[in-house]
Amino acid sequence: xxxxxxxxxxxxxxxxxxxxxxxxxxxxxxxxxxxxxxxxxxxxxxxxxxxxxxxxxxxxxxxxxxxxxxxxxxxxxxxxxxxxxxxxxxxxxxxxxxxxxxxxxxxxxxxxxxxxxxxxxxxxxxxxxxxxxxxxxxxxxxxxxxxxxxxxxxxxxxxxxxxxxxxxxxxxxxxxxxxxxxxxxxxxxxxxxxxxxxxxxxxxxxxxxxxxxxxxxxxxxxxxxxxxxxxxxxxxxxxxxxxxxxxxxxxxxxxxxxxxxxxxxxxxxxxxxxxxxxxxxxxxxxxxxxxxxxxxxxxxxxxxxxxxxxxxxxxxxxxxxxxxxxxxxxxxxxxxxxxxxxxxxxxxxxxxxxxxxxxxx
Amino acid sequence: xxxxxxxxxxxxxxxxxxxxxxxxxxxxxxxxxxxxxxxxxxxxxxxxxxxxxxxxxxxxxxxxxxxxxxxxxxxxxxxxxxxxxxxxxxxxxxxxxxxxxxxxxxxxxxxxxxxxxxxxxxxxxxxxxxxxxxxxxxxxxxxxxxxxxxx
Numbered sequence: 084x085x086x087x088x089x090x091x092x093x094x095x096x097x098x099x100x101x102x103x104x105x106x107x108x109x110x111x112x113x114x115x116x117x118x119x120x121x122x123x124x125x126x127x128x129x130x131x132x133x134x135x136x137x138x139x140x141x142x143x144x145x146x147x148x149x150x151x152x153x154x155x156x157x158x159x160x161x162x163x164x165x166x167x168x169x170x171x172x173x174x175x176x177x178x179x180x181x182x183x184x185x186x187x188x189x190x191x192x193x194x195x196x197x198x199x200x201x202x203x204x205x206x207x208x209x210x211x212x213x214x215x216x217x218x219x220x221x222x223x224x225x226x227x228x229x230x231x232x233x234x235x236x237x238x239x240x241x242x243x244x245x246x247x248x249x250x251x252x253x254x255x256x257x258x259x260x261x262x263x264x265x266x267x268x269x270x271x272x273x274x275x276x277x278x279x280x281x282x283x284x285x286x287x288x289x290x291x292x293x294x295x296x297x298x299x300x301x302x303x304x305x306x307x308x309x310x311x312x313x314x315x316x317x318x319x320x321x322x323x324x325x326x327x328x329x330x331x332x333x334x335x336x337x338x339x340x341x342x343x344x345x346x347x348x349x350x351x352x353x354x355x356x357x358x359x360x361x362x363x364x365x366x367x368x369x370x371x372x373x374x375x376x377x378x379x380x381x382x383x384x385x386x387x388x389x390x391x392x393x394x395x396x397x398x399x400x401x402x403x404x405x406x407x408x409x410x411x412x413x414x415x416x417x418x419x420x421x422x423x424x425x426x427x428x429x430x431x432x433x434x435x436x437x438x439x440x441x442x443x444x
Numbered sequence: 445x446x447x448x449x450x451x452x453x454x455x456x457x458x459x460x461x462x463x464x465x466x467x468x469x470x471x472x473x474x475x476x477x478x479x480x481x482x483x484x485x486x487x488x489x490x491x492x493x494x495x496x497x498x499x500x501x502x503x504x505x506x507x508x509x510x511x512x513x514x515x516x517x518x519x520x521x522x523x524x525x526x527x528x529x530x531x532x533x534x535x536x537x538x539x540x541x542x543x544x545x546x547x548x549x550x551x552x553x554x555x556x557x558x559x560x561x562x563x564x565x566x567x568x569x570x571x572x573x574x575x576x577x578x579x580x581x582x583x584x585x586x587x588x589x590x591x592x593x594x595x
Contacts, residue, residue, distance in 0.1 A: 256506070
């Protein structure tokens with residue numbers, strides 16, 4: 084018998100009111116402002132923008148506050164908001180060569196033109212808790228040096244000049260957009276890069292790590308990692324020319340990977356690429372490794388059956404909002420589904436007990 | 445004076461400065477620059493998303509990265525100049541001020557607006573970029589070679 088059940092509104096209202104109270108915490112402790120989250124939790128804000136796939140630091144800060152610091156819930160809020168925005172258009176591809184770098188390092192060339200600029204990094208810290216931060220103190224002041232005037236040259240351009248690294252085919256084809264069309268496999272590289280840049284940091288990191296541990300190894304070096312601001316340009320149809328519509332901070336990682344060659348082609352390094360919203364270098368490096376692993380076919384490599392080589396496996400499971408939606412729905416009422424399973428198991432047991440009885444007689 | 449006379453490059457420069465300017469800073473400068481002129485809307489301010497694109501390997505095939513919020517509007521002054529505002533974020537007043545400045549920059553108040561709004565915005569942006577570049581420069585690694593003893 085199917086019985087429709089309704090109810091729970093009062094309980095749901097009360098649960099949400101309690102949620103609001105718990106979110107605020109002890110009222111004797113001052114409330115967090117969005118500006119405090121934006122300025123002092125900036126790497127959380129960056130992650131929410133990257134995986135929420137919407138660059139707006141104030142909205143990301145609001146989402147983090149509303150989600151009580153649960154970043155996947157915050158990303159969910161941003162994704163939901165994003166769907167309400169009319170699409171004004173698309174930008175010109177950003178010129179990361181013109182990035183005003185806060186940080187720029189190369190693990191392959193010590194004396195890289197433009198230098199090794201560390202920027203505001205956790206690297207070389209001792210990872211010891213700093214109890215001075217537990218007390219309020221004067222705002223720290225950074226040292227300054229003589230600013231560099233010229234834009235920072237790209238490491239892969241040097242390698243490319245001598246033909247030592249595979250060229251990137253320049254293209255102006257309209258890229259596919261997974262927010263507009265359903266995913267299709269096989270996916271081309273632009274579609275894979277879109278899925279990876281908004282993919283879950285933990286998942287992409289795990290996939291990248293698996294390639295380092297031997298599941299589809301491709302010997303990556305971080306040829307270059309840069310973090311900084313780039314201007315966003317867009318063509319305005321009613322004006323008939325391009326204008327700059329804003330500025331975003333991005334993290335870009337280019338890996339230099341194992342070389343290949345043949346009787347007809349001399350040996351060359353290959354590439355992986357990561358480009359992510361905000362200061363998000365763990366994600367950008369991970370993205371580059373997974374991008375490289377997924378290129379096995381076009382680079383004529385063997386499919387060794389590694390998870391990171393399986394684009395459908397990687398792309399279909401990299402989105403934490405799809406994943407959490409499907410995972411968390413199983414906690415919602417499944418009373419009717421379960422009732423039918425229960426009936427079935429009872430029936431099977433009755434049948435089995437009946438035949439056991441017959442066998443005994 | 446029309447846009448062709450003003451020059452597309454000059455207009456691109458001021459529109460970019462207006463798009464990137466902190467909203468509060470533009471509001472303060474604009475208010476101090478005199479009375480805002482009456483205008484008719486050609487497009488009331490609306491907030492939407494612009495899909496940002498990057499290139500594989502920085503230089504290769506284009507791909508979609510994710511969106512950013514942008515607010516735009518268009519208006520016409522009583523004197524006929526048409527101004528467009530395209531600004532980063534969701535602040536409609538910011539877009540309106542950007543469009544008003546864009547329109548005024550094409551008319552008789554252009555030099556006053558340049559002195560009171562555009563140049564101060566350009567200077568503030570240059571100063572903040574210089575400050576950040578100076579901090580980055582202080583973190584540049586100076587390698588030195590250890591002298592090896594010969595004995």
